Amino acid sequence: FKHATDSSICLNWNEVKGGFDIWKCYSTPKQQFQFDEFRLTYCLRNDLRQCLQAYETLTGNGLQLRLPGEAACLEHGEHAIARVPCHETALAQRWQYESSSMRFRAAVAQGSCLEFGEGESDLVAVECQSTSDQKFRYSIGTDGRKYCVGHDNDRRCVQEATLGAEQPLRLPDSPECLQYEGRKQVLQLAVCKAGMSEQLWLFDEATQVFRSSIDGTQCLDYMSDEESFSAEPCHDNLQGQQFARNYLGRYCMNGRPELCVQEASMMMRY
Structure with missing residues (x-):
C-alpha cells in the first residue's frame, strides 16, 4: 500500500511496536498483503493475524455499477432497476457498499438494497435484509472489480462501472x-x-x-x-x-x- 501523495512511502508492519506504521517502500514481507475476499480484509502475507480493512462510509455517493459485458449503469427506480447510460452526476446510479454486511444500498433510498432475482441478469431493489441473495463478495481479476453472489455455476455478478464518458x-x-x-x-x-x-x-x-x-x-x-x-x-x-x-x-x-x-x-x- 503506497501513500496517495508520496509513492515512496508504504504501509509497514513494525514488529517492535506491534502495529502498523509508514516506512520507505522496499521489498519486504512487512509491506506485502493479500486480500481475503470472504472477510474483506488485507492481511500480511507472512502473518495472517495482522490484518486491515478498508474504512467504509455511507455518507459518500457510492459506486456506479453495471452487469459484466454491458455498458449501461444500474439505476434505482421506484419499482424496478433500469439499465441506462452512465451519468457521473446521477445519484440514482450510485450504490453504497457495506463491507460488514456485504450489501449494496441505494444512495437515494437507504432502506433499499440490491438483490438478484430468478434470472441471471434480473436485478431488483428490495428492503434490506440479512439474506444470502443480498450478500455480494468482492473479487478482482483481469476483467476488473466485481461483486458476486452465489458460487461456481450459480455465481452472478455486478461490476464497477469504471467507464469513461462517451x-x-x-x-x-x-x-x-x-x-x-x-x-x-x-x-x-x-x-x-x-x-x-x-x-x-x-x-x-x-x-x-x-x-x-x-x-x-x-x-x-x-x-x-x-x-x-x-x-x-x-x-x-x-x-x-x-x-x-x-x-x-x-x-x-x-x-x-x-x-x-x-x-x-x-x-x-x-
Missing part, C-alpha cells in the same frame, strides 16, 4: 470519426456528427477496452487482413483489445503502438 474516436491522421456498422464489421470513416450513437465509444478503465455505446458487448478491435479497426465481441483474451493512453493523448493498442485512435474533438497533433 466519446467519438478518429484516427490520428484523419478528421473523420470511426463509425460502428454492426457486430464483426469493419468500422467506417464518416463525417463526425455530434451525439450520433454509432460514433460514440466508452473507455472501460478496468479492462482498458473501448465498448460501443450501441452494444456494450462489442469492443474496438483490429482486423489485420483488412488493415482496419473493427467491432468484435469483447473476449477473455483482452490483450488484443486493450488500449493505453500515451503522452500525445492517443490510445494505442497494447503491443502494437503504431495502431492508435484518439478523441475526435481533440486538435490534430504531430
Whole structure:
C-alpha cells in the first residue's frame, strides 16, 4: 500500500511496536498483503493475524455499477432497476457498499438494497435484509472489480462501472470519426456528427477496452487482413483489445503502438 501523495512511502508492519506504521517502500514481507475476499480484509502475507480493512462510509455517493459485458449503469427506480447510460452526476446510479454486511444500498433510498432475482441478469431493489441473495463478495481479476453472489455455476455478478464518458474516436491522421456498422464489421470513416450513437465509444478503465455505446458487448478491435479497426465481441483474451493512453493523448493498442485512435474533438497533433 503506497501513500496517495508520496509513492515512496508504504504501509509497514513494525514488529517492535506491534502495529502498523509508514516506512520507505522496499521489498519486504512487512509491506506485502493479500486480500481475503470472504472477510474483506488485507492481511500480511507472512502473518495472517495482522490484518486491515478498508474504512467504509455511507455518507459518500457510492459506486456506479453495471452487469459484466454491458455498458449501461444500474439505476434505482421506484419499482424496478433500469439499465441506462452512465451519468457521473446521477445519484440514482450510485450504490453504497457495506463491507460488514456485504450489501449494496441505494444512495437515494437507504432502506433499499440490491438483490438478484430468478434470472441471471434480473436485478431488483428490495428492503434490506440479512439474506444470502443480498450478500455480494468482492473479487478482482483481469476483467476488473466485481461483486458476486452465489458460487461456481450459480455465481452472478455486478461490476464497477469504471467507464469513461462517451466519446467519438478518429484516427490520428484523419478528421473523420470511426463509425460502428454492426457486430464483426469493419468500422467506417464518416463525417463526425455530434451525439450520433454509432460514433460514440466508452473507455472501460478496468479492462482498458473501448465498448460501443450501441452494444456494450462489442469492443474496438483490429482486423489485420483488412488493415482496419473493427467491432468484435469483447473476449477473455483482452490483450488484443486493450488500449493505453500515451503522452500525445492517443490510445494505442497494447503491443502494437503504431495502431492508435484518439478523441475526435481533440486538435490534430504531430
